[in-house]
Amino acid sequence: xxxxxxxxxxxxxxxxxxxxxxxxxxxxxxxxxxxxxxxxxxxxxxxxxxxxxxxxxxxxxxxxxxxxxxxxxxxxxxxxxxxxxxxxxxxxxxxxxxxxxxxxxxxxxxxxxx
Amino acid sequence: xxxxxxxxxxxxxxxxxxxxxxxxxxxxxxxxxxxxxxxxxxxxxxxxxxxxxxxxxxxxxxxxxxxxxxxxxxxxxxxxxxxxxxxxxxxxxxxxxxxxxxxxxxxxx
Numbered sequence: 001x002x003x004x005x006x007x008x009x010x011x012x013x014x015x016x017x018x019x020x021x022x023x024x025x026x027x028x029x030x031x032x033x034x035x036x037x038x039x040x041x042x043x044x045x046x047x048x049x050x051x052x053x054x055x056x057x058x059x060x061x062x063x064x065x066x067x068x069x070x071x072x073x074x075x076x077x078x079x080x081x082x083x084x085x086x087x088x089x090x091x092x093x094x095x096x097x098x099x100x101x102x103x104x105x106x107x108x109x110x111x112x113x114x
Numbered sequence: 115x116x117x118x119x120x121x122x123x124x125x126x127x128x129x130x131x132x133x134x135x136x137x138x139x140x141x142x143x144x145x146x147x148x149x150x151x152x153x154x155x156x157x158x159x160x161x162x163x164x165x166x167x168x169x170x171x172x173x174x175x176x177x178x179x180x181x182x183x184x185x186x187x188x189x190x191x192x193x194x195x196x197x198x199x200x201x202x203x204x205x206x207x208x209x210x211x212x213x214x215x216x217x218x219x220x221x222x223x
Binding site: 031033043044045048058059095101102103104105107108110 | 144145147149155156157159162200202204209210211212213214215216
């Protein structure tokens with residue numbers, strides 16, 4: 001059973017460009033979570049999604065950030081007009097419906113904004 | 115929101131030593147997980163342990179939910195144990211994990 005997959009693993013963008021981060025949950029998992037780890041900081045929750053629904057986006061910055069988890073395909077975290085402060089590691093996690101709530105994390109995408 | 119504190123913030127051990135890492139949380143929780151972030155940045159699930167005691171090889175964990183703390187024990191430490199250990203909790207109803215600030219562990223030869 002493959003784990004949570006994220007791509008790309010490393011992404012470099014110039015200021016003002018768009019960044020798209022992809023997450024494929026574990027097989028059989030329908031809950032997806034995105035977390036951000038800023039340099040020298042801990043991990044912070046961003047958004048929780050189920051298929052075609054955003055359940056909790058209380059940790060998402062108000063502007064430039066959006067997330068989706070379509071019926072088919074991976075979850076996407078999209079950052080428009082990136083700034084240097086967006087440079088961070090972005091982790092995706094998944095959990096199954098009806099499970100105990102344990103979340104399984106992917107390897108992360110390291111975004112660098114130049 | 116819920117507060118999660120970990121201690122110690124930094125720890126240096128000689129290979130073969132034992133250690134105990136602590137996680138205190140400020141409210142009742144439905145979920146508690148321990149993770150190891152290795153030097154390459156990957157997050158490894160160690161334990162799902164909202165209560166009770168579990169063991170996996172040289173690692174074990176105990177959560178005393180009524181007293182709002184969890185302990186991670188590392189025995190006979192190895193250099194590959196180096197990295198940051200995070201505790202994360204979830205209060206229920208929202209599923210989002212709140213992470214502690216971590217314990218940075220370095221195991222030396």
